[in-house]
Amino acid sequence: MELLNDQGLRLDGRKPDELRLIKCKLGIFTHTDGSAFVEQGNTKVIAVVYGPHEVRNVHRAKTSADGAFVNCQYSMAAFSMSERKKRNRGDRKSTEATIHLHQTLAAVIRTELMPKSQIDVFIEVLQSDGGNFAASVNAATLALIDAGIPLREYVIACTASLGTGNVPMVDISNLEESLGGPTLTVAVLPRSSQIALVEMSQRFHLDFLEPVLKMAMKGCDYTFKVLDMAVESYLSEIGKPNNWGQA
Amino acid sequence: MAGLDREDIGDKSVSASFRLASDRISLLTPCEHPELYTPGQDIGPETGLLRGHGTYQDNGRIKASVAGVLEHVNKLIMIRPLKSRYNGEIGDVVVGRITEIQQKRWRVDANARLDAVLLLSSVNLPGGELRRRSVEDERMMRQYLSEGDLISAEVQNVFSEGTMSLHTRNLKYGKLSQGVLVTVPAPLIKRSKTHFHTICGISLIIGTNGYIWLYPTPKSTEEGAGGFARNLELRVEPREREAIARMQCCINALAESRMMVYDTSLVAAFEVANKFSVKELLKPEVKLEIVMLTQHMMGLNC
Amino acid sequence: MVRLSPEEKIYIIHGVEDNIREDGRSQTQYRPIEVETGIIPSAMGSARVKLGNTDVIACVKADTFTPTWNKPDEGKLQLHVDLSATASPWFEGRRGEQTSEEITTILNKAYESIKLESFCIVPQVKCWLVDVDISVLSCDGNMYDAIGFAVKAALATTMVPKIVASEEDEGEKELQITDDPFDTWTPNVSNIPCLVTLSKVGDSVMVDATNKEEQCSSFTCILAVTETGKILSTFKVGPGSVQPVTFSKLILEASSIGRSLHSELLSALKKENGLRKREIHGFLN
Numbered sequence: 001m002e003l004l005n006d007q008g009l010r011l012d013g014r015k016p017d018e019l020r021l022i023k024c025k026l027g028i029f030t031h032t033d034g035s036a037f038v039e040q041g042n043t044k045v046i047a048v049v050y051g052p053h054e055v056r057n058v059h060r061a062k063t064s065a066d067g068a069f070v071n072c073q074y075s076m077a078a079f080s081m082s083e084r085k086k087r088n089r090g091d092r093k094s095t096e097a098t099i100h101l102h103q104t105l106a107a108v109i110r111t112e113l114m115p116k117s118q119i120d121v122f123i124e125v126l127q128s129d130g131g132n133f134a135a136s137v138n139a140a141t142l143a144l145i146d147a148g149i150p151l152r153e154y155v156i157a158c159t160a161s162l163g164t165g166n167v168p169m170v171d172i173s174n175l176e177e178s179l180g181g182p183t184l185t186v187a188v189l190p191r192s193s194q195i196a197l198v199e200m201s202q203r204f205h206l207d208f209l210e211p212v213l214k215m216a217m218k219g220c221d222y223t224f225k226v227l228d229m230a231v232e233s234y235l236s237e238i239g240k241p242n243n244w245g246q247a
Numbered sequence: 248m249a250g251l252d253r254e255d256i257g258d259k260s261v262s263a264s265f266r267l268a269s270d271r272i273s274l275l276t277p278c279e280h281p282e283l284y285t286p287g288q289d290i291g292p293e294t295g296l297l298r299g300h301g302t303y304q305d306n307g308r309i310k311a312s313v314a315g316v317l318e319h320v321n322k323l324i325m326i327r328p329l330k331s332r333y334n335g336e337i338g339d340v341v342v343g344r345i346t347e348i349q350q351k352r353w354r355v356d357a358n359a360r361l362d363a364v365l366l367l368s369s370v371n372l373p374g375g376e377l378r379r380r381s382v383e384d385e386r387m388m389r390q391y392l393s394e395g396d397l398i399s400a401e402v403q404n405v406f407s408e409g410t411m412s413l414h415t416r417n418l419k420y421g422k423l424s425q426g427v428l429v430t431v432p433a434p435l436i437k438r439s440k441t442h443f444h445t446i447c448g449i450s451l452i453i454g455t456n457g458y459i460w461l462y463p464t465p466k467s468t469e470e471g472a473g474g475f476a477r478n479l480e481l482r483v484e485p486r487e488r489e490a491i492a493r494m495q496c497c498i499n500a501l502a503e504s505r506m507m508v509y510d511t512s513l514v515a516a517f518e519v520a521n522k523f524s525v526k527e528l529l530k531p532e533v534k535l536e537i538v539m540l541t542q543h544m545m546g547l548n549c
Numbered sequence: 550m551v552r553l554s555p556e557e558k559i560y561i562i563h564g565v566e567d568n569i570r571e572d573g574r575s576q577t578q579y580r581p582i583e584v585e586t587g588i589i590p591s592a593m594g595s596a597r598v599k600l601g602n603t604d605v606i607a608c609v610k611a612d613t614f615t616p617t618w619n620k621p622d623e624g625k626l627q628l629h630v631d632l633s634a635t636a637s638p639w640f641e642g643r644r645g646e647q648t649s650e651e652i653t654t655i656l657n658k659a660y661e662s663i664k665l666e667s668f669c670i671v672p673q674v675k676c677w678l679v680d681v682d683i684s685v686l687s688c689d690g691n692m693y694d695a696i697g698f699a700v701k702a703a704l705a706t707t708m709v710p711k712i713v714a715s716e717e718d719e720g721e722k723e724l725q726i727t728d729d730p731f732d733t734w735t736p737n738v739s740n741i742p743c744l745v746t747l748s749k750v751g752d753s754v755m756v757d758a759t760n761k762e763e764q765c766s767s768f769t770c771i772l773a774v775t776e777t778g779k780i781l782s783t784f785k786v787g788p789g790s791v792q793p794v795t796f797s798k799l800i801l802e803a804s805s806i807g808r809s810l811h812s813e814l815l816s817a818l819k820k821e822n823g824l825r826k827r828e829i830h831g832f833l834n
Contacts, residue, residue: 023833025832025833025834028832029604029635029686029687030602031602031636031637031687031689032635035635037831037832037833039831039833042590042591044589044831046635046686046832048634048635050638056638071641073634073641073642075631075633075634077606077608077631077633077682077684078608078629078631078682078684079589079592079595079606079608079610079682079684082591084610084680084682089634089642089645089646090642090643090646120634120638120641122633122634122635122638122641124633124634124635124684124686126589126606126684127589127590127591129591
C-alpha cells in the first residue's frame with residue numbers, strides 16, 4: 001500500500017494537506033469544573049478539568065506559593081485500540097504522554113494567578129486512530145476554557161509526516177502511521193505562533209524537518225480556527241440566558 | 248417483622264424509562280451574541296486602560312485570558328468567565344461544608360479556589376470557656392462543628408492568595424440542620440441585599456458561592472437557622488418534603504439552562520413546577536417546560 | 550466522595566421511608582435512563598448508558614480460545630471495569646486501578662454462571678472469548694445497574710465476524726474468519742442478566758441510589774436478575790446486615806423489578822434498531 005496513490009490522494013481519499021473532520025463539544029459533564037469532547041476523524045477523546053481547588057492530601061507536598069500545581073493524567077480506555085489494552089494508565093506510553101501533556105499545558109496556564117491551589121486535567125482516549133496525543137491537547141485546552149481557568153492562549157496540537165515521494169502530509173491516521181515513516185507531533189500557541197512541544201516518533205532527515213514542521217503548524221492553525229468557533233458558539237449558548245454575567 | 252406478604256410486593260411497580268439519544272432534549276440553544284473574546288485574543292493597546300480580571304498584558308497590548316464578554320467600567324476593562332469557582336468578597340453570605348479541624352480553626356469548602364477558614368474567634372459559642380487556651384480545644388471544637396457539617400456564614404476577610412476568612416457572629420448564621428444542599432455554578436448567583444428567603448412555604452439560603460440550602464421553615468421563631476445544637480429528632484412533613492424536592496428541581500433546571508438563580512426566578516419557576524406531580528420532576532421534557540415558561544414569565548426570550 | 554452531615558443523612562433516611570426522596574422520586578423509581586449503542590464504531594459492539602448523572606460505556610471485543618476439558622463446548626464472558634479519573638479525582642492513578650479491580654471481581658462473579666453454549670465454534674477445539682470493557686466516566690450512584698444495562702445493550706448489538714470450519718483432507722478442521730464484513734453473528738442475550746441494586750435506607754428498601762443516598766444505606770445488595778425473573782447471583786457490598794425475612798423480601802422485589810427493567814431495555818433497543826437513519830449522537834449535540 002502506498003501512502004499516496006498516483007493521483008496524490010491518501011489511503012482515506014484525503015489530499016496531503018487536508019485534515020480529518022473535527023467535531024467538538026464543551027461542557028459535556030456537570031460534575032466537573034470544565035470538560036470537553038473532541039473527535040478528529042475516528043479519534044475520540046474526552047478531557048476533564050477539576051479546579052482550581054485546594055491541594056489534596058496525596059499531593060500536599062507540591063503546594064506552591066508561586067502558583068497552581070497542575071496535575072495531569074493521560075489514560076487510554078481498554079477498548080480504544082483494535083488490540084485490547086491491558087493497562088489504561090501507568091504504562092510507559094501513558095506516563096510519557098502525561099509528562100508531555102503537563103509540559104504543553106504549563107506553557108499556557110497562568111498558574112501564577114492561583115497560588116497554593118491544584119488544577120487536575122484528566123484525559124480519557126475513547127477511540128484511537130492516530131493523533132491521540134494531539135487530540136488530547138486540543139480537548140484539554142477546551143476543557144480549561146470551559147472551566148474559566150486563565151490561559152495565555154490556546155494550545156493546539158497536530159501531527160504531520162512524509163508521504164510517498166517525500167510529500168508532507170498532515171493529520172496522520174493510525175494506518176498511515178503504521179505503514180509510513182516518522183510522525184511529528186507539534187503543539188503550538190497559534191496566536192503568538194510559538195511552539196510548546198515537538199515530538200518525533202522516529203528519526204527525521206534534517207532536510208525534511210522544516211517542510212513537515214510547517215505542514216503541522218498549518219494544521220494547527222486550521223484546527224485552532226475550528227475550535228475557536230466552537231468556543232464562541234458554546235459561549236453564546238451558555239451566556240444569553242444570564243446576559244453573559246452582566247447585571 | 249411480618250412474614251412474606253405477596254400482595255405487598257405486587258404493589259410496588261418499578262418505574263424506569265429508557266430513552267434514546269435521538270430523543271435528547273437540550274435546554275440550551277445557540278443565540279446571537281455580543282462580541283466575544285477568547286484566550287489570547289488581542290483587546291487593544293495598553294495605554295489609557297486599566298486591566299482587570301480575565302486579561303493580561305503582553306508586549307504593550309492587553310489580551311484576554313478567559314473566554315467571555317468584555318466589560319468596561321470607565322477605564323477598567325475586564326472579562327468575566329461564565330463558569331468559574333467562587334471569588335469571595337467581604338460581606339458575601341455563603342454556605343460551606345467543614346472539611347477539617349485545625350488548631351483553633353475549621354477549614355471550610357465554599358466552592359472557591361482554596362478552602363476558607365472559620366476561626367474559633369469568629370464564632371459565637373455559648374459560654375466564654377472556649378476562648379481559653381486549652382489542650383482540649385480540638386475535642387471541644389468537634390462538639391460544635393465536625394467534618395461534614397454545613398454552615399451559613401459571612402465573609403469577613405479575604406487574604407492575598409484568595410483564602411476567605413468567615414464569621415458566624417450573627418444569630419442568623421451557624422450550623423445548618425436538616426435539609427438539602429444544591430450546587431449551582433457560582434456565576435449564576437446574583438449578589439443581593441438578602442440571601443435568606445422563604446418561598447412557597449420552605450426556606451432557602453442562597454449562598455453567593457453557588458451553594459444553596461433548602462430547609463423546612465422553622466415552626467417557632469426561636470429556632471433560627473443558626474445555633475449549634477443537633478436536631479436529629481425532627482421529622483419533616485411530607486408536604487414540606489415535596490416542596491423542597493420541587494424547589495431542588497427548579498434550581499437544577501434553571502442552572503442547567505444557565506439562567507440566573509435568585510428569588511424572582513425561583514418563585515416563577517416554582518409556580519410553573521407546581522402543575523407537575525413531584526414524581527415527574529426529573530423528566531427532561533418537564534424541565535424544558537419549566538425553563539421555557541419561566542423565561543416567558545420573566546420576559547426573557549432568546 | 551462528598552461527606553454528609555448527620556442531619557442531611559436523617560433527612561434523606563426519613564424521606565425514603567416517607568416515599569418522597571430528595572429529588573421527589575418514590576422508592577421504586579429510577580432516574581431517567583438514556584441508552585445509545587454503537588458509539589465506539591471500532592469495537593464489535595458498544596453501548597453508552599446514562600442513569601441520572603452516572604455515565605458508563607461498555608465495549609465488546611471477541612476472540613477465540615481453546616476450551617478447557619471440563620467445559621468443552623462453552624465460551625467465556627469476561628468483564629473489566631475501569632473507573633476513569635474523569636468520574637472523580639479519587640480514581641486517579643493507582644488508587645483508581647485498585648478500586649476498579651475490586652469492582653471487576655464482583656462483576657465477573659455476577660456473570661459467572663451464565664451458560665454460553667452459543668459461543669461455541671467447534672466443541673473441544675475453539676470457542677469464543679468475549680471481552681467486555683467498561684469505562685465509568687461519571688458516577689452518581691448505582692453504578693452496577695448502569696453497567697448491567699450497558700453490557701446487555703452492547704452484547705445485544707454486537708456483530709462478531711463468523712468463523713467457518715472447513716473439512717481438510719486429514720479430517721482436521723480448518724477455521725477461517727469470513728472475508729465478508731457483513732457476515733456476522735450477534736450473541737443471544739436472553740440469558741444475560743440485569744443488575745438490580747437494592748438499598749435499605751432506614752426501614753425501607755429502594756432502588757437507584759444516588760451518591761448521597763448510598764451513604765445513608767445500611768445494607769446494599771446487588772442481584773443479577775434474568776429476563777424471566779430468576780436470580781443468577783447476589784452480592785452484598787459494604788457493612789450492614791438485615792433480618793432473613795427482609796432479605797427474602799428483597800429477592801422477590803428484585804425479581805419483579807428485574808423483569809420490568811429487561812422488558813423496558815429491550816423495547817428501547819428495538820426502537821433504536823427500527824430508526825431509519827440513525828446518526829450516532831455520543832457526546833455531541
